[in-house]
Amino acid sequence: MKKWLLVALGAVAAGTAAVVAQSGATGNLVYNSQASDPAPRKFDEDQVAIFKKQYPGINMTHNIVDIEGFKTAIRTYLASDNPPDVLTWYAGNRMRAFAERGLAADISDVWTKNGWTKSFPKGMQELSKSEGKFVFVPTNYYWWAMYYRKDTFAKLGLKEATSWTQLLGLCDKLNAAGITPIVTGSKFLWPLGGWFDFLNMRVNGPKFHFDVTDGKIPYTDARVRKVFTYWKQLMDRKCFNSDSASLDWHEAAALMTATEPKGGMFLIGDFIRDQWKDGNEKTQLDFFRFPIINSQVPVGEEAPTDGYFLPAKAKNLDNAKLFLGFIGSKELMEKGVKELGRLAPRSDVDPALYASKPQIAKAQATIIGKADAIAQFYDRDTDPEMANIGMKGFQEFMSNPGALDSILKRLEAARVRIFK
Amino acid sequence: MVQVPVRTINRQQRAQRQFLTILSFLALPLILYTVWVIYPTFQTLLLSVTDWDGLSKTWNYVGAENFNRLFSEDPFRKSIINNILWIIVFITIPPAAGLGLAMVLNTDVKYDRFLKTAYYLPLVLATVVAAVVWAQGIYNPRTGLINTILSLFIGKSAFEIEWLGNPNLAIWSVIAVAVWRQVGYVMILYLAGLKTVDAEVLEAAKMDGAEGWTLFRYMVFPMLAPVTTIVVVISIIDSLRSFDMVNIMTRGNPFDSSNVLANYMYLSFEDYKMGYAASIAVVLFAISLVFIFLYLREVMRQEEAA
Numbered sequence: 001m002k003k004w005l006l007v008a009l010g011a012v013a014a015g016t017a018a019v020v021a022q023s024g025a026t027g028n029l030v031y032n033s034q035a036s037d038p039a040p041r042k043f044d045e046d047q048v049a050i051f052k053k054q055y056p057g058i059n060m061t062h063n064i065v066d067i068e069g070f071k072t073a074i075r076t077y078l079a080s081d082n083p084p085d086v087l088t089w090y091a092g093n094r095m096r097a098f099a100e101r102g103l104a105a106d107i108s109d110v111w112t113k114n115g116w117t118k119s120f121p122k123g124m125q126e127l128s129k130s131e132g133k134f135v136f137v138p139t140n141y142y143w144w145a146m147y148y149r150k151d152t153f154a155k156l157g158l159k160e161a162t163s164w165t166q167l168l169g170l171c172d173k174l175n176a177a178g179i180t181p182i183v184t185g186s187k188f189l190w191p192l193g194g195w196f197d198f199l200n201m202r203v204n205g206p207k208f209h210f211d212v213t214d215g216k217i218p219y220t221d222a223r224v225r226k227v228f229t230y231w232k233q234l235m236d237r238k239c240f241n242s243d244s245a246s247l248d249w250h251e252a253a254a255l256m257t258a259t260e261p262k263g264g265m266f267l268i269g270d271f272i273r274d275q276w277k278d279g280n281e282k283t284q285l286d287f288f289r290f291p292i293i294n295s296q297v298p299v300g301e302e303a304p305t306d307g308y309f310l311p312a313k314a315k316n317l318d319n320a321k322l323f324l325g326f327i328g329s330k331e332l333m334e335k336g337v338k339e340l341g342r343l344a345p346r347s348d349v350d351p352a353l354y355a356s357k358p359q360i361a362k363a364q365a366t367i368i369g370k371a372d373a374i375a376q377f378y379d380r381d382t383d384p385e386m387a388n389i390g391m392k393g394f395q396e397f398m399s400n401p402g403a404l405d406s407i408l409k410r411l412e413a414a415r416v417r418i419f420k
Numbered sequence: 421m422v423q424v425p426v427r428t429i430n431r432q433q434r435a436q437r438q439f440l441t442i443l444s445f446l447a448l449p450l451i452l453y454t455v456w457v458i459y460p461t462f463q464t465l466l467l468s469v470t471d472w473d474g475l476s477k478t479w480n481y482v483g484a485e486n487f488n489r490l491f492s493e494d495p496f497r498k499s500i501i502n503n504i505l506w507i508i509v510f511i512t513i514p515p516a517a518g519l520g521l522a523m524v525l526n527t528d529v530k531y532d533r534f535l536k537t538a539y540y541l542p543l544v545l546a547t548v549v550a551a552v553v554w555a556q557g558i559y560n561p562r563t564g565l566i567n568t569i570l571s572l573f574i575g576k577s578a579f580e581i582e583w584l585g586n587p588n589l590a591i592w593s594v595i596a597v598a599v600w601r602q603v604g605y606v607m608i609l610y611l612a613g614l615k616t617v618d619a620e621v622l623e624a625a626k627m628d629g630a631e632g633w634t635l636f637r638y639m640v641f642p643m644l645a646p647v648t649t650i651v652v653v654i655s656i657i658d659s660l661r662s663f664d665m666v667n668i669m670t671r672g673n674p675f676d677s678s679n680v681l682a683n684y685m686y687l688s689f690e691d692y693k694m695g696y697a698a699s700i701a702v703v704l705f706a707i708s709l710v711f712i713f714l715y716l717r718e719v720m721r722q723e724e725a726a
Contacts, residue, residue, distance in 0.1 A: 072690055079475060097692075101475045187585075187673065243561045245674040246585030385691040396675035399587055410494060417489075 026057040029319040032077065032084040033062070034070035039274040043339050051326050058319050068188060078103045083311040085320035091127045091138055091305040092376035093213075097384060098309070099130030105310040108134045110321045116328060116346075123374070124345040127305060137308045137328045140342035142270040143363045144194055144302035144377075145287035149261045152179065153286075160288035164202075164230070167291045171239040174264040181239045183263035185252030186398070189391035193378030194267050196394055197302055199227045202293035206300025206373035213381035215419030219390075219411035225404070230293065232401050245395060250275065257284075269304065270359065273341060287359075289367050298372035304380060305345060343368070389414045461705070467698035474694035486699035495676040496700070499684045502591050503707075506662055506680065509595050510602065510655040515648065517599075518606025523636070525607070526614045536611070540604040547601070551668035554597045559583035559669075584670050587677035594678055598665050602658065606651050613647035614640075646722050653715040660708050 035044035041064055048062045063084070065073055070088075077083045078098060089095055098104050111117055111134045117125065120138070128136040146161070153159070156177055161167040174181040186192050200209045204223050211217045212224060234240065241247075241255065241263065253275040255263035266272060267290065273281055292299070308327060310320045326332060333344035337353045341360060354360045368374075379387035393407040468486055472479035490496050521539055525532045542550060558565045561582050570578035583593040617640060625639045641648075663682035666672060672679030672687060679687075681704045688697035 075474060075690075075692070098475070101473070102477075103475060187671075189673075242580060243582050243585050246559075246561050246582045385693065388687075388691055392673075392675045395673065396587075399674055 024057055025055050025319060025322055027059070027316055027319055029058050029060045029086070029316050029323060030084040031060065031062050031086040031323065032070075032073075033064055033088045034067045035064055035088070036066045036070075037271070037274055038277070039340060040271075043336065046339075047327060047332060047335070050332075051323060054326070055319075055322065058322075078311055078313075081313060082315065083313050085310060085314040085316045086323055087309060087311060089136070089307065089309050090376070090380050091136060091307060092380035093382060094380045094384065095136050095309065096130050099135045103312050104130070104135040105312045105314060105317060105320075106133045106135065107137070107310060107321065107324060110134070110137070110324050110328075114325050114328060119330070119346050119348050121345070121347045124305070127376075128307070135309055137324050138305045138345040139307045139327055139333065140336050140340065141303050141305040141345055142342045143367050144198070144267065144269045144290075144304075145363070145367060146265050146267055146290055147256070147272050147285060147287045148265045149256055149263075149284055150286040151284050152177075152261055152264055160286075161291045162288075163291050164293045168233065168237055168239075170265070171234065171237045175238055179261065180241045180255065180263045181237075182234070182265045182267065183241045183252045183255045184244045184266065185247030185249045186244050186391075186395045187246065187248040187251075189388070189395060190377075190379055191249050191252070191268065192394040192398070193387065193391050194269075194302060195231065196227065196390070197300075197375055197378050197381075198267065198290040199230050199293070200224070201300035201373075201375065202290065202297070203227050203230060205294075205297030206375065207298070209300060209375065210373075210381070213375075213378065215383065215386065215415050219408045219415055225408060228397060228401075228404055228408075231397070235398065235401060240398065245399060269302075270341070270363070273359070287362075289370075299370060300373040300375055301367050301371040302377060303343075303368060303371075303374045304377045307345075383418050386414060386418050464698045464701050464705075467695055468702045470695040470698075472694040473692040474689065475692060479695065482695065486696050487703075489696065490699050490703065495672075495679055495684055496681075498676045499672075499679040499681045502678065502680050503660060503662070505591060506595055506598070506659040507656050509599060510659045511652050513599050514602040514606045514655060515651050517603045518651070519610050519644075519648075521603070521607040522610035522614060523640075526611060536607070539607055542601045543604045545601075547664040548668055550597065550601060551665050555584060555669040559593055561585065584678075585674060587674045590670050590674060590678035594665050594669050597669070598662060602655065606655070609647055609651055609654075610644065613644050617643050646718070649718045650715070653711055653718065656711045657708060657715065660704060660711070 031048065033044050035041045044064065045062070048060065052058070052060055074087060074089070077087065089098075095104070111125075111128075116137075120128075124138050125134075128134050128138055130136075146167075148160075152174075156173060158170055158173055159166075161170050171181040184191050184195070197209065200212060203226055208217065208223065212219075217224065241252070244252065249268065252263070253266065253268070253272055255261065256266055256272075257275050261284075270287075273285060276285060289301075308324060310317065310324070314320050328346075330346060330348055333346050334349055334353055336342055337344050337349060337357070337360070341357050343354075343360060343363075354364060375381055378390065382390065390411055393411050396407055397404055469481060469483055470479040471482045471485075525536055525539075529535070556564075561567055562579055564583070566583065567578045567581055570581065582589065584590050621643075622635070622639060625635060630639060661682060662680050663686065666678060666680050666683045667686060670678045672683050676684075681700055685697045685700040685704065688694075688700060
């Protein structure tokens with residue numbers, strides 16, 4: 001009797017497993033993603049392949065669009081009557097801008113059905129909501145830090161900077177060794193957003209910084225102005241490459257990946273790791289937390305969250321929701337940790353996985369785990385138009401620091417108009 | 421007495437029939453033109469007085485606010501100055517160089533077919549391709565062709581010249597590429613013009629002792645006047661249309677120093693400012709209209725003369 005029951009239960013279980021492994025869902029599904037860099041592209045193609053295997057009845061189209069082009073194209077997708085069913089996007093104001101205009105589908109049912117309200121931490125859930133409804137699924141996040149050439153630092157006997165004076169010291173020593181201390185590339189502007197974010201958070205604290213990105217503080221405020229005096233100290237010490245306006249971030253990163261590096265440090269996100277295509281990053285790449293400037297203020301860090309949403313006009317909503325359930329699953333996120341080395345927003349990811357990636361362990365121990373507040377990024381935290389005007393101002397400041405007053409005045413005029 | 425009204429009716433009928441025939445030929449292009457050109461033009465005019473963001477279903481009427489902002493903002497001023505610089509360069513250098521090349525290649529020089537093709541080739545290349553090659557292969561400060569060659573003469577400091585990253589240089593670097601493409605185009609126009617110059621007239625002038633510069637200045641150049649007008653007007657319209665080179669090579673950076681109106685309009689689309697972008701389009705349209713009018717008047721006059 002007992003044996004029979006076990007067999008029956010086993011059969012039912014096997015049946016359920018088969019259903020899970022191969023669903024009977026049919027119809028179409030169009031998925032456009034911006035995973036155009038090699039490592040994310042491979043991961044993206046893999047996850048689509050797994051999904052197709054699990055749902056053989058769904059006729060899925062997967063388009064990978066160049067990442068800078070995607071940011072522009074997404075408006076056309078959303079304005080059209082026949083948008084893709086699933087899109088990659090960024091958490092924060094970037095997502096809210098679409099949701100508030102009624103362009104994102106309500107996916108609260110996906111969250112409840114998959115029990116995500118229990119498996120994602122509260123902060124991540126808040127980040128995924130707009131007007132009380134879930135509109136976004138975060139799938140990975142990463143940290144920003146000062147990345148540096150480990151082998152160059154070792155050769156010159158340099159240490160990770162924990163204070164502002166130490167950072168200035170690093171500039172002097174790297175300059176003396178004939179290496180550009182800090183590289184950046186502002187052809188597409190955004191890398192400079194990181195500089196403003198960190199300096200503002202370190203000088204004035206994260207709370208003040210969020211007030212700035214929310215448009216509550218004038219750009220002409222003395223405290224905002226002070227941020228640029230620190231920036232200028234770096235410029236006066238010739239910390240930056242002089243041709244930053246000519247380079248995009250790949251080209252700036254190439255100054256660091258070269259066998260004989262021309263650059264020592266780069267304030268950037270962990271995706272810079274993917275630029276080491278030869279596997280040498282273990283011996284060449286390391287990072288440290290952006291140095292503390294004012295120890296009186298709480299520590300804010302930058303950890304932008306990427307994820308997915310569904311356009312409100314998507315034709316194949318049911319299939320799209322199946323896909324969201326799939327990419328938000330524990331298995332897929334653990335795969336992401338393993339293969340991309342990004343952090344998973346779910347709280348139930350196997351801790352051993354994090355421990356197996358030294359960079360994640362280090363980021364957890366020294367950056368994320370110690371943060372009092374997390375920012376998304378300048379161009380994700382503030383209004384999109386403000387972000388563009390702001391970052392153009394930062395670029396001008398780096399080229400002509402003497403024009404600071406007129407730049408801040410311009411930013412302030414834009415702030416008043418945009419956040420009215 | 422009786423025949424007169426009959427003939428009038430016939431004439432009227434004939435005119436009517438003729439009109440219908442013409443209309444049937446014109447109908448298709450007229451419909452397409454209305455849908456794709458006239459309707460969007462009016463749509464743009466309407467948009468320019470709204471605050472539409474390109475995504476929302478609704479918008480508000482804001483009157484002249486977009487235009488007021490436009491004229492008070494820095495990027496617009498920089499863009500319009502750059503458009504004017506572009507025009508000034510475009511109506512001087514390419515016509516002069518193109519005419520010079522045409523004069524030389526119109527004589528029996530060796531390899532003239534090869535040379536004509538070579539000078540025309542940049543125009544055959546897609547603008548985007550040309551822009552990418554120049555931006556990444558030629559202007560790149562660290563690895564580009566120009567700085568690499570310069571470094572042979574002035575040493576390592578050559579690698580610090582930022583053709584596209586220096587706010588004082590960027591617009592000139594972009595215009596230079598546009599000129600490089602335009603010269604071949606102007607050359608072809610003048611070569612075609614030179615074919616129409618009456619050889620007998622030139623022969624007669626030579627008999628009278630005109631040669632070299634005098635022949636060119638007082639005979640050839642005046643006879644090319646219609647071509648010159650067209651070249652100048654086309655150059656101006658091309659300058660106002662300039663977008664692709666700028667967008668690919670600099671996106672108007674650094675901080676708008678190389679921006680032009682068309683690119684500024686495009687970037688405004690990207691910032692969800694459809695209404696504002698439309699107001700830029702209206703200004704650009706108004707400026708272009710003046711030159712398009714001049715161009716059309718010249719073309720009509722020539723056709724009537726012919």
